[in-house]
Amino acid sequence: MAEKLEIKELDQVAVRFSGDSGDGMQLAGNIFSTISATVGNSISTFPDYPADIRAPQGSLTGVSGFQVHIGAGKVYTPGDKCDVLVAMNAAALKTQYRYAKPGGAIIIDTDSFKEKDLEKAQFKTNDPLAEMNIDADRVIACPITTMVKDCLKDSGMDVKAMLKCRNMFALGLVCYLFDRDLNIAFNFLKEKFAKKPGVAEANIKVIQAGYDYGANTHSSVANVYRIESKHKEPGRYMDITGNKATAYGLIAAAEKAGLRLFLGSYPITPATDILHELSKHKSLGVTTVQCEDEIAGCSSALGASFAGALGCTSTSGPGICLKSEAINLAVILELPLVVMDVQRGGPATGLPTKSEQTDLLQVLYGRNGESPMPVIAATSPTDCFDAAYQACKIALEHMTPVVLMTDAYIANGSGAFKLPKMSDLASIVPPYVPEELKGKWTPYMRNENGVRYWAVPGRKGFAHILGGLEKDNATGAISTNPENHDLMCRLRAEKVEKIAVPDVEVLGDKDDAELLLVGFGGTYGHLHAAMDEMRAAGKKVALAHFKFINPLPKNTSEVLKKYKKVVVAEQNLGQFAGYLRMKVDGFVPYQFNEVKGQPFVVSELVDAFNKIYDK
Amino acid sequence: MSEFTAQDYKKGQPRWCPGCGDHFFLASLQKAMAEIGVAPEDIAVISGIGCSSRLPHYMATYGMNTIHGRAAAIATGCKVSNKNLTVWQVSGDGDGLAIGGNHFIHANRRNIDLNMILLNNRIYGLTKGQYSPTSPRGFVSKSSPYGTVEDPFRPAELCFGARGHFFARCVASDAKGTVEVLKAAYAHKGASVTEVLQNCVIFNDGTHESVYTNEGRKKNAIYLEHGKPMIFGENNEFGLVQEGFGLKVVKIGENGVTEKDILVHDAHCEDNTLQLKLAMMEGPDFPIALGVIRDVAAPTYDEAVDAQIEEVKAKKPYHSFEELLETNDIWEVK
Numbered sequence: 001m002a003e004k005l006e007i008k009e010l011d012q013v014a015v016r017f018s019g020d021s022g023d024g025m026q027l028a029g030n031i032f033s034t035i036s037a038t039v040g041n042s043i044s045t046f047p048d049y050p051a052d053i054r055a056p057q058g059s060l061t062g063v064s065g066f067q068v069h070i071g072a073g074k075v076y077t078p079g080d081k082c083d084v085l086v087a088m089n090a091a092a093l094k095t096q097y098r099y100a101k102p103g104g105a106i107i108i109d110t111d112s113f114k115e116k117d118l119e120k121a122q123f124k125t126n127d128p129l130a131e132m133n134i135d136a137d138r139v140i141a142c143p144i145t146t147m148v149k150d151c152l153k154d155s156g157m158d159v160k161a162m163l164k165c166r167n168m169f170a171l172g173l174v175c176y177l178f179d180r181d182l183n184i185a186f187n188f189l190k191e192k193f194a195k196k197p198g199v200a201e202a203n204i205k206v207i208q209a210g211y212d213y214g215a216n217t218h219s220s221v222a223n224v225y226r227i228e229s230k231h232k233e234p235g236r237y238m239d240i241t242g243n244k245a246t247a248y249g250l251i252a253a254a255e256k257a258g259l260r261l262f263l264g265s266y267p268i269t270p271a272t273d274i275l276h277e278l279s280k281h282k283s284l285g286v287t288t289v290q291c292e293d294e295i296a297g298c299s300s301a302l303g304a305s306f307a308g309a310l311g312c313t314s315t316s317g318p319g320i321c322l323k324s325e326a327i328n329l330a331v332i333l334e335l336p337l338v339v340m341d342v343q344r345g346g347p348a349t350g351l352p353t354k355s356e357q358t359d360l361l362q363v364l365y366g367r368n369g370e371s372p373m374p375v376i377a378a379t380s381p382t383d384c385f386d387a388a389y390q391a392c393k394i395a396l397e398h399m400t401p402v403v404l405m406t407d408a409y410i411a412n413g414s415g416a417f418k419l420p421k422m423s424d425l426a427s428i429v430p431p432y433v434p435e436e437l438k439g440k441w442t443p444y445m446r447n448e449n450g451v452r453y454w455a456v457p458g459r460k461g462f463a464h465i466l467g468g469l470e471k472d473n474a475t476g477a478i479s480t481n482p483e484n485h486d487l488m489c490r491l492r493a494e495k496v497e498k499i500a501v502p503d504v505e506v507l508g509d510k511d512d513a514e515l516l517l518v519g520f521g522g523t524y525g526h527l528h529a530a531m532d533e534m535r536a537a538g539k540k541v542a543l544a545h546f547k548f549i550n551p552l553p554k555n556t557s558e559v560l561k562k563y564k565k566v567v568v569a570e571q572n573l574g575q576f577a578g579y580l581r582m583k584v585d586g587f588v589p590y591q592f593n594e595v596k597g598q599p600f601v602v603s604e605l606v607d608a609f610n611k612i613y614d615k
Numbered sequence: 616m617s618e619f620t621a622q623d624y625k626k627g628q629p630r631w632c633p634g635c636g637d638h639f640f641l642a643s644l645q646k647a648m649a650e651i652g653v654a655p656e657d658i659a660v661i662s663g664i665g666c667s668s669r670l671p672h673y674m675a676t677y678g679m680n681t682i683h684g685r686a687a688a689i690a691t692g693c694k695v696s697n698k699n700l701t702v703w704q705v706s707g708d709g710d711g712l713a714i715g716g717n718h719f720i721h722a723n724r725r726n727i728d729l730n731m732i733l734l735n736n737r738i739y740g741l742t743k744g745q746y747s748p749t750s751p752r753g754f755v756s757k758s759s760p761y762g763t764v765e766d767p768f769r770p771a772e773l774c775f776g777a778r779g780h781f782f783a784r785c786v787a788s789d790a791k792g793t794v795e796v797l798k799a800a801y802a803h804k805g806a807s808v809t810e811v812l813q814n815c816v817i818f819n820d821g822t823h824e825s826v827y828t829n830e831g832r833k834k835n836a837i838y839l840e841h842g843k844p845m846i847f848g849e850n851n852e853f854g855l856v857q858e859g860f861g862l863k864v865v866k867i868g869e870n871g872v873t874e875k876d877i878l879v880h881d882a883h884c885e886d887n888t889l890q891l892k893l894a895m896m897e898g899p900d901f902p903i904a905l906g907v908i909r910d911v912a913a914p915t916y917d918e919a920v921d922a923q924i925e926e927v928k929a930k931k932p933y934h935s936f937e938e939l940l941e942t943n944d945i946w947e948v949k
Contacts, residue, residue, distance in 0.1 A: 299682075299692065306692075328682075
């Protein structure tokens with residue numbers, strides 16, 4: 001997360017530190033606001049002292065809070081509700097939860113949620129989250145006390161002194177979540193404890209430990225990435241992250257198609273939340289198998305599709321490498337399969353928690369043989385729903401694996417999602433083999449869209465074998481006939497080419513733009529903001545943002561050739577630009593490429609685009 | 616009696632080398648299926664890559680000849696999403712234990728109701744004669760001209776180590792013995808592993824020579840049957856007894872040994888210690904164990920998945936996508 005961008009993106013964010021009076025919440029909050037102010041954010045803070053001056057430790061009346069509101073522009077208030085609530089004990093959670101935004105993240109010290117703590121905080125059960133109806137997904141539950149003690153075990157400090165550092169662990173974790181520079185905190189502490197260098201050193205050590213804990217566990221806060229403004233369109237809304245929206249898209253599509261939803265998956269940052277989300281919804285018949293590896297995740301999904309389910313698999317770039325073999329099998333078997341690639345920084349393990357668009361060519365071409373496959377790239381957290389739904393529809397209706405690309409940024413980001421109605425969603429009608437073809441049917445017989453029919457096991461008279469060996473187009477038997485192989489390669493390619501996708505829309509000055517911005521997938525928000533800023537400054541600028549990557553929309557060539565100057569901006573070294581150049585004859589765009597693992601910074605985009613504009 | 620005959624499961628003309636164990640096994644599998652009586656359209660035969668993985672092409676059932684090593688993983692998705700299907704997963708020693716070793720152990724551990732067949736000829740045939748993970752140490756092949764310097768897997772050991780609940784062994788050329796264990800494998804609910812000792816006439820001829828003929832099996836094998844004493848030999852003159860931590864071959868009638876002293880096979884015993892010892896027996900000192908060595912009932916993954924879905928359905932208030940949406944914090948823009 002880039003500091004500058006983060007704040008621009010968020011506009012503003014509020015964090016509330018709460019705990020026992022002696023827990024040092026003010027100090028943690030002060031340091032956090034200081035760090036933010038130092039990097040140029042505007043701040044507003046609000047100390048919330050306990051009702052009783054000397055309330056018993058751990059009691060409801062002894063809770064103290066400190067809210068920090070930071071913003072890119074001017075912030076005028078400490079914020080009504082907070083995006084992140086730190087609750088150092090059970091009483092703090094009980095009293096402070098009311099200040100948390102719906103869906104906001106909550107950090108708790110699980111060591112202060114023992115039976116005695118719960119009793120003091122007047123919980124009736126030993127499950128405070130359930131009792132308060134708090135979704136566990138929002139909670140970063142961390143044994144802070146234990147880790148602080150462990151971290152300082154060699155410091156020579158007594159336990160009481162050690163426990164005074166718990167607030168710094170929480171601060172370190174919050175700093176990780178918001179990508180704050182710890183050095184500023186370190187300097188602050190060195191100054192504050194100039195006469196007690198031991199104390200400063202201990203605090204610094206614990207801040208670092210909290211920060212590392214966040215990094216090691218890939219802690220994330222959905223709301224940190226809020227990038228969509230509230231819709232003005234009337235309707236009922238919920239806040240949704242990209243990963244959750246993706247999961248919802250699959251659920252809706254399976255229900256529409258009347259199929260069992262099967263997810264084969266292996267945990268991987270930043271895609272795991274899709275597995276988490278789908279695993280919850282067994283009451284909808286969703287089946288999730290956490291497999292032994294990425295390969296089995298994809299393979300089991302393909303097996304499920306063969307058996308008549310909607311087979312899906314979720315992963316990130318490294319997982320795509322491993323799944324490629326089974327994806328390729330799906331290409332030649334011509335079975336539905338939805339592969340979700342929540343992109344992160346690469347190559348190899350790369351930057352697991354960061355965001356890039358560097359998997360594009362991998363998903364398009366990273367398989368042996370002629371292996372055409374539809375690719376869809378979601379453009380925002382809420383668009384993940386539609387993109388996932390479309391991916392399922394295409395996979396099922398065209399009997400093909402489909403890759404749905406998202407990225408860490410939109411997957412963890414959230415937006416206001418207008419609740420869809422099932423009746424408004426497009427129909428999904430898989431090409432089941434018609435009964436009247438019994439006796440005449442062969443496995444690679446195709447319908448008018450060039451799609452082979454689906455004969456699900458259990459149907460009498462349609463028993464057949466599929467396989468990874470090339471098949472004869474007419475009989476479905478294994479064939480090495482050169483003409484047949486050439487034909488099959490073409491038929492598979494044509495099938496994908498024939499998939500109808502909507503035209504790419506041109507936004508902004510579509511009739512007279514001097515410069516057309518082009519992007520794909522998760523950078524939509526940034527490119528749109530950059531266009532808005534340039535147009536506000538009197539420039540003639542348009543944006544064509546691609547969601548359907550393969551096949552490309554029919555009007556792609558026309559749009560790309562219409563404008564004097566075109567710049568393709570992407571978070572890689574030019575993969576989409578190269579792809580478009582291959583697909584559109586004579587297309588030579590300007591390029592803006594950045595691979596920092598961080599979202600674009602709008603002001604940097606504007607600067608770069610202005611230079612091109614003024615050339 | 617089943618309404619089906621072996622013919623109902625046959626398709627096409629197999630293209631394996633003449634004399635290949637795959638021919639024998641295919642015929643036995645079709646015969647077993649006819650006796651079991653599951654309709655061809657309710658069966659999926661799923662293989663990976665290798666000579667033996669061609670098998671689904673010769674079955675009149677639903678089938679998939681997939682990619683190298685992944686058959687067990689693909690079969691897992693098949694069975695878990697559609698438990699009405701009877702799933703047979705066919706692999707060779709390379710497909711199942713080398714590239715597919717991970718999926719083999721995890722399918723066993725999860726206890727997915729798959730009938731897993733491991734055709735073991737201790738060689739890579741399709742790639743023309745390299746050693747496999749079941750080839751013995753020192754084995755000379757095209758990729759080990761000076762002999763291998765590694766120990767082989769014993770499939771039973773791997774199956775037991777992965778907490779498998781069913782292990783049987785047969786010899787491809789022994790139709791009767793093969794049909795019997797295949798029927799038992801089908802009857803077992805959960806993952807079953809059937810090791811088929813099979814000859815490769817081209818690249819590893821004679822690898823299971825000691826038990827490949829009727830005469831050989833009389834001398835060198837023991838057919839294990841649950842509840843029956845472990846007696847073997849051309850004239851049923853030998854038996855197995857336990858001695859210390861191991862097994863011992865004794866001659867009945869000698870040194871006061873009577874039939875009563877002979878161990879009785881217990882395939883249903885949860886503790887697999889003795890079953891493993893039986894499965895690990897090797898010539899010339901011991902007979903090779905054939906038949907159902909282990910067959911222990913345990914909850915299956917696929918049934919547990921469906922049971923959990925039903926359980927959660929009864930507990931949770933939402934059963935459709937639109938009902939799911941309502942479980943979120945919602946606000947209205949007017």
